[in-house]
Amino acid sequence: MSTAFLCGNIDENYFKSVDITNFINIIKSIIEENNIEKIYHCKRTFFDVKLCGIVSFLKPDIEIIELRDIHKKDNDYRLRQSNNAYLPFCPFETEIENSKLYQTLYDYATENSEILITYSKFDDDISQQIIKKAEERGKKVINIAEMI
Numbered sequence: 001m002s003t004a005f006l007c008g009n010i011d012e013n014y015f016k017s018v019d020i021t022n023f024i025n026i027i028k029s030i031i032e033e034n035n036i037e038k039i040y041h042c043k044r045t046f047f048d049v050k051l052c053g054i055v056s057f058l059k060p061d062i063e064i065i066e067l068r069d070i071h072k073k074d075n076d077y078r079l080r081q082s083n084n085a086y087l088p089f090c091p092f093e094t095e096i097e098n099s100k101l102y103q104t105l106y107d108y109a110t111e112n113s114e115i116l117i118t119y120s121k122f123d124d125d126i127s128q129q130i131i132k133k134a135e136e137r138g139k140k141v142i143n144i145a146e147m148i
Contacts, residue, residue: 008119
């Protein structure tokens, strides 16, 4: 069994122009081939939200954990699903300043996961920095953009 974390960027319009069945089959094969039992995400982008929705539909027994700063009072920070697939978890005890929030969450996810699942095509995306750090730490990186 393994743990994965998500960091990628897909525009919402992307799914209007691709074969969603192929995308779902790719996600399914990633989950099965890597025996994933837990996924961390930060709900930073539409990629996180869409992928978690697909995963919770395909494998409702996978634990999907939303890393977040519970010290913030932003009610829109978390998207709830009807089956409560997103379990909130705060890996630190005090509020993190906004400029360091995602980096802190991604550092936690990288340290506590074996696999990074990403969708990254552009060098200027924060995902490229996270991919590099994950590779430096010996994590398996699966870039869906390279599979489509």
